[in-house]
Amino acid sequence: MKSSIATVCLSGSLPEKVAAIADAGFDGLELFENDLTAFDGTAIQAGRMIAERGLELVTLQPFRDFEGLEGRQRKQALDRAERKFDLMQELGTDLLMVCSSVHPDALPGLSRAAEDFHELGERARRRGLRVAFEALAWGRHIHDYRDSWEVVRRADHPAVGLVLDTFHIFSRQTDLNTIGSIPSDRIFLVQTADAPRLSMDHLSWSRHYRCFPGQGELQMADFMRLLEETRYDGPLSHEIFNDVFRMGHSDQTARDGQRSYRLLRAMAADSAVPVPQDIDGIAFIEVAAETEDLPALRNTLSALGLACVGRHHTLEAERWAINDLNIVLNPDSSFAGRSPGRTATAVTAFGLRVDNAYEAFKRADLLGFDIVEPEDVGATHGMSALRNVDGSLAYIIDNSQLSRTWDREFTRDVQPVPEGPVVGLDHIALSLSYHDFLSVLLQYRAIFNLDTTPSFDVTDPRGLIQSQVLCNASGTFRLALNASASPDTLSNRFVRRYGGSGVHHLALRSTDLATSAARLAEADVPLLPIPGNYYRDLAARFDLPPTQLDALADHHLFYDEDADGTYQQLYTLSGRRAFFFEIVQRDGYQGLGAPNAFVRVTAQQRMDATAPDPQATTGDTA
Known part of the structure; x- marks a missing residue:
């Protein structure tokens, strides 16, 4: 044809x-x-x-x-x-x-x-x-x-x-x-x-x-x-x-x-294009960090139980880890995944774990998607990546590649990976222009075997945000896409402020969110404050004992239930960074806490209205 x-x-x-x-x-x-x-x-x-x-x-x-x-x-x-x-x-x-x-x-x-x-x-x-x-x-x-x-x-x-x-x-x-x-x-x-x-x-x-x-x-x-x-x-x-x-x-x-x-x-029966690959999960997150933001980032990660378990043998990059979660802090200004013109600390790469990386790249190449080879950007890690629409990188790796990367690249100050309540990455949320929304949807659905949730609207005080989630069958990979036609929604303020589409927040999964929240408070990591009216509404919607409601309010936690279980969430403030952290506890629950989204974005809009310009400040709040 x-x-x-x-x-x-x-x-x-x-x-x-x-x-x-x-x-x-x-x-x-x-x-x-x-x-x-x-x-x-x-x-x-x-x-x-x-x-x-x-x-x-x-x-x-x-x-x-x-x-x-x-x-x-x-x-x-x-x-x-x-x-x-x-x-x-x-x-x-x-x-x-x-x-x-x-x-x-x-x-x-x-x-x-x-x-x-x-x-x-x-x-x-x-x-x-x-x-x-x-x-x-x-x-x-x-x-x-x-x-x-x-x-x-x-x-x-x-x-x-x-x-x-x-x-x-x-x-x-x-x-x-x-x-x-x-x-x-x-x-x-x-x-x-x-x-x-x-x-x-x-x-x-x-x-x-x-x-x-x-x-x-x-x-x-x-x-x-x-x-x-x-x-x-x-x-x-x-x-x-x-x-x-x-x-x-x-x-x-x-x-x-x-x-x-x-x-x-x-889709033809005799096609030479490999079948879509399953994504097992996220192997790592890489953050291009401004040097002045590193102390606050390290403080937040330490409070969550992560430790610096290795440093890059030639760069200043650090590997922070706990259980199956790996976050690389990379202050190198020439990092290949850094979007042109974006100087804020931002998520600029992540690793997608698959069974057969070669087959995934072959499919991506035959379908015409942009592939970045390590030699193209002077990298020594040997990993190839997809170039995302925002300029960030999505590395496609299998388990053997990942082990070699840690052993070969992060050879200084090697420490054991600690254990703790934070067990991994629950989902990644992107804020996108509408055009980029459709491009990302096409890229991930074309290359990988992913399902999509029905598109739904998140009510922002200044408009509607369209949201849709790409996920694998087991729930170990979730990519939440958000876009808005309204210029002043939280989603579009991010796109405008940081020079384009990108990762808006990282949701980490904890088995004990109350403990994680207490540790963040002890480390003076500011959390998103939630109005007391929210907890009065919770008392009307769910049969929760007063002691549990008090504990949720004390730790600034959101709560929801579905037919499969319960869900709790908290949010840090972003400060100077182009992203913030969400910490969740998922006990059988399948969604992303959509009923809480309006309260959350309203609270973030309120904080954003009183915050100084992140490009003009020298400190960080989280």
Whole structure:
């Protein structure tokens, strides 16, 4: 199949879109006619520009409200088509995409529509052109691909073919099985789009919430399996209407589109792309630390029971550990994972533990994701990494690699790894721009075998934050993604303050949160203060004894329950850092404490309003 993308997917002018599509490595593009209408040049110049970038102009689209009309209106529709045929010949494409009519005067009847398309096909054939028919999910009479296929079949014309569009098929929950029986030469174009599962009208859903395959919740693998049965070998083209894409960078969108195309091709039974890898958990966190922030960081880690168990043999980096948790403090200003322009102490790398790192990297490479080799950045540890969208690194390692790294790299002042109530990393939370949100979702779902929770909204005093969690089946890996369209939510304040997307907080898991909280208090590590009204509400919601409620309030702990157990949380303050710590105690509970999120972000907003600018202070509060 040939990779293609519709210009409507991208932001910018037509020349900017064409450049981004070509640079991303696509074979062709669909020209959305609005982009041509707004182009400051002729159709011939537009076609030449596309061809000079090595791209095939797959189709001009869309041609609307054609079938089912009578008399003068039918003649006008055919006359309109002739004008589009003129345009196509100037552009240098032979295919016009026709979507099913929503015209209020359109009459029903598959035979009537077939007669219309036979005549349209005959007019196209005389000019060496073709037409392809798509069933819109909100079409007036034809909104099922099986009906559009029947129209094409009855039209029985070599210049008339079918468009299969995944969004229109899935949004109507149409049975897929007919696809496998459609002759491949009758399918002229396949358009792909994923989407979250939403309850809303088809048109609004389509116009605002489509996304690339791998970013949504539709069963794209089932569609690709049946498409493979047809032996279709034409253009596989993304057609995405999405408000985020329209606001984002066209080059980033195009690169994600190319990766999504490769992901679709990897779903074929004979694909040479390795299967997605399971993530066992997080092997380590690396923090690029400003020197003046190190004393406070060390104090917090010590209070949590971590100890410095080794120092790097050439750098000033330190390995802090307890049980299975490893945190590397790296003050080296040239650290490869440090985002350009970001000077705050920040999480700039983490290690993903898998069974077979080689297979994971092979899959990532074949899907087109950025891989950083150690020699590229002058590192001696021998570990390769994915380059995350924010510039940070996600190392992919197996257990043997990790042991060698600790033994070979952190050879000074080696100490035993202590034990204590903090037993590991519970989850990582990212604050992202909306565009980066979708890019991260695609990257991790494409490479690794991960589930997603349904997207949910966190209420911030200044807007809504969309949140979604990527997790493995065992619950040992959780990556929480957060993005907001409101400029002053906690999430967007982070993105704006620290120069882009990144890790917002690290959640460490404790088996005894009361003890962990007491140790933090003893070390004078400030905790996020929680209003007393919260604990009055807890007393009303849960059957907790007064002594337990008092203990929760004394330690600034949140509490929640679900069908599987209980959950407790506390938060440190971030101070100068670009991240803060959350400490949790999870006793069977499966979520991330979402019912507490509004109180938490409100408290953080309140603290943030009174805090000095972290870029201007010299001390640290946590």
